[in-house]
Amino acid sequence: MGDILCEIITSSDITSLWKVTKDQVEICNSCEFRYACPDNRIPIFDSKSNQYYHLTPCKYDPKTKKWNA
Ligand code: SF4
Numbered sequence: 001m002g003d004i005l006c007e008i009i010t011s012s013d014i015t016s017l018w019k020v021t022k023d024q025v026e027i028c029n030s031c032e033f034r035y036a037c038p039d040n041r042i043p044i045f046d047s048k049s050n051q052y053y054h055l056t057p058c059k060y061d062p063k064t065k066k067w068n069a
Pocket of ligand 1: 022027028029031032033034037038039058059060061062
């Protein structure tokens with residue numbers, strides 16, 4: 001059981017996201033909350049732009065500096 005758990009938590013599917021910061025995520029990288037953001041969406045990597053992005057929008061828009069209801 002311990003070996004399986006260890007295999008899961010050390011798999012690259014999980015560890016590859018450990019060091020992703022909001023500076024590497026489109027839109028978030030221009031947000032003033034990026035170093036204190038509690039967002040838990042899983043970012044997707046786009047190899048063309050070499051950046052991460054989210055499939056769903058955040059309720060905050062850094063460009064307009066407004067929260068969307
Ligand atoms: S508040 Fe929204 S846009 Fe800003 S860093 Fe967090 S998830 Fe990104």
